[in-house]
Amino acid sequence: MTQEHATPEAPQVTVRGEGRLEVDPELARIGVTVSARGTDRPTALADLTRRNTRVLDLLKAQGNALGSLETGSLSIAPELGRRGRGERVQSYRGRVRVTAELTDFTALGELVTRLADLELTSVDGPWWALRPDSSAYAEARRLAVTEAVQRARAYAEALGTSLASLLELSDAGLVAPGTPMAPVFAGAPAAFAAEGVGEAPALDLEPQRQTVTAEVVARFTMRPPAL
Known part of the structure; x- marks a missing residue:
């Protein structure tokens, strides 16, 4: 497509518009690591x-609040110890990683506490996020376009004229929560381990607001100003 060039009869203005908003998270992700150790492989x-x-049962008991459940890495490995002149298998250590995504945070604190109370179990998270199809992304884009139009109109009015037509509108980028340009996860996620938890009360977890930013570049023609 041939780009239209500005002329005295059809001057152009190019502006950038940004849409930025903060919204409540829609998802909470937690990671659970289960460990075991035994003197032989079958026991471990x-x-x-x-x-x-037990971990899967607790997570599945969340019902509709559980968005997804995935089992990641699984390992069973021997641990060697020296006896005499050679190496011998001293024990076996096993580990499995489970990741869960929850859409309802009502019982999240209680769930994390109960998981961390299990034997040789640690919990990471939560990581707050938005759904991939969240309406927040569309709203950020709408705000970006609105600002671009307002900015271009302000330039035109400063010249004593007005906008005539839109020549081009390009997406300069949508910055979603969690990207390097939008560090919405301020601070490291918490980690919880079973040791010493006992009958601890449910943790009070406050969902972290998410920041979504969209940018557009727009090019307009203006009616010739009387300079």
Whole structure:
């Protein structure tokens, strides 16, 4: 497409518009790591399976609040110890990683506490986020376009004229929460371990507001000003 060039009869103005808003998160992700150790492989695997089942049962009990549940890395590895002149298997250590995504935060604090109270279980998170199809993204784009039009109109009015037509509108980028340009996860996520939790009360977890930014570049023609 051939780009139209500005002329005295059709001067142009190019502006950038930004839309920025803060919204409540829609998702909370937590990571759960279950460990087991035994003197032989079957024992370690049996303990790991039992503890992993308890974690999955607790997560699945969240019902509709559970958006997704995924099992990540699984490992069973021997730990060597020296005996005499050679190396011997001293024990076996197992580990499995589970990631859960929740859409309702009502019982999140209680869930994290109960998970951390399980034997040889640690919990990471939460990481707050928006859904990929969140309406916040469309609203940020709308705000960006609105600002671009207002900015271009202000330039035209400063010249004593007005906008005539839109020549081009390009998306300069949408910065979603969690990207390097939008550090909405201020601070490191919390980590919880089973040791010493006991019958601890449910944690009070406050959802962190999410910042979404959209930018557009717009090019307009103006009616010739009387300079």
